Amino acid sequence: MWINMGPQHPMTHGLWNLRVKIEGEIVKEIDPEMGFLHRGIEKISEDRHYNEVITLMDRTCYVAGIAWEHLYIQAAEQALHVTPPARALWIRVLCEEMQRIASHVMWYAAFVQDLGLMSPFLYGMRDRDLLLDHFQSFTGGRLTYEYMRVGGVRNDLPPGTTDRMRKTLDWLMDRFVEYDRLCMGSEIFRKRCDDLGVLKANDCIAYGVTGPMLRSAGVRRDLRKDRPYAIYDQVDFDMAIADSADVTGRYLVRMEEMRQSVRILRQVVDWLDKHPGPVMAPNLPRWLGAPYAPVGREGYLLKRNYPKGVGLSAIEEPHGEANAYVVNEGGEHPYRVKFRSPVYVNLSAAHKYLVGYHVADIPPIMGSVDVCVGEVDR
């Protein structure tokens, strides 16, 4: 018998439909049905200025908006032959790591609530707000930021940000201990998560699975270490690894990643205190630098002669590895923008970690995948 879990089902955490074929309580076959949230972001990007695409990036993944801005900006800068100043790179990493913690805390809150534990949800939402307060102080937004620009970031951090950040980080480190005690100390949690949704390393690689799901299968891969972008080669941190390849393993990897993010953030705020400087590249092309580019014949001539290029970027987004491919054909808009969403690929392997388990196991397993439908459908 085929049943629909979704599009409105608490398990989905977004708008998609998991069609499940069951025999008794056992899952025999699955067929994810996507596209309910498809907004055509790749198509709309072809009709926008390079800096206007940033607005779309925040909406691509609404729990990790700034990480997607970082992804797009790197590819756009490569395609447009622009080099940002060092301080902008450090601020971008500050944003990405804050976003990683915020995204993982959001995941923790939603996932543990799926298992029936209510308090962690409230704790998680409370702690995420502290990070959103920081985002608000320098980007003006709590969910959609529009902060990064081709050539740097929009504005510098306001005075006192780094000191406030240090207090938040200390507070968060104590909370992570509390999170662990609530979950790993709970018999209900362990019984519902151990040996569930197992996806071994060779299947992960064959199906392109990345991020915490891959690292929980014991594969040492993190783009921040393997292919350091921005300034990740200048900070010290460890890769979070587990070897159980199940739901508990994914939980442990994400928890450790949050601690490592705090470790990175401490180094980043120290660096930012010591190195003031510009946050935008000084010699941007006129049509790109201004919020509204020169129009008419003048603007046309400026853009027409701009060199062509191709940009490819890869970042370790909170959910896994994301790629962007930007083609600049010399015009004012990108000719083509292509994104690779990690959740999209992790979901495409769903038959490997769902078939054979019980229907009641689906919510914890899908919870551990950390689905964000915005970036799957784009």
Next chain:
Amino acid sequence: MGTDGGTGRMTSEEISGRLKEKLPEAVLAFEELPGTAGRVRFRAESALEVFRVVRSDLGYDHLSMVGGIDWVEEREVIYLVWSDLRRNYLLLSTRIAARDAHIESATPVWPSANWHEREAWEMVDIRFDHHPDLRHLLMPDGYAFHPLLRSFKLHEPEELEVKVRRV
């Protein structure tokens, strides 16, 4: 994992040399692309051979994405692959004529190509031969357009409405 005798990292010249030695006919060009080991332009007819060599001989065991680009007269298919052994990306790309655009599916070599190819087919109208399950992914079943083609214009809602009614 690759079978290059455990040498691990190879320079771009070595990769290009190995490709030209194994596939003298199929590889058209090897170009520099910052942030990757390089960009391989290959002949679409021998796609499956190229995929097999890139995966087994060069060790690029992880397919990150497949994308289609519409160049009006031609369509381009890009494959971004990653090697756990070499810790770098390699970009494969090929161009095919826009009329009856089709290429061999990469799913026998990299199972992860499944959804990427479904998307490239519905968005850019490139058919993937021998794909196990080539149907719509993000668009509804029976959707008659290919939105990422250059001929699909935004800002023309009236025209679109008429077409939908006719369907």
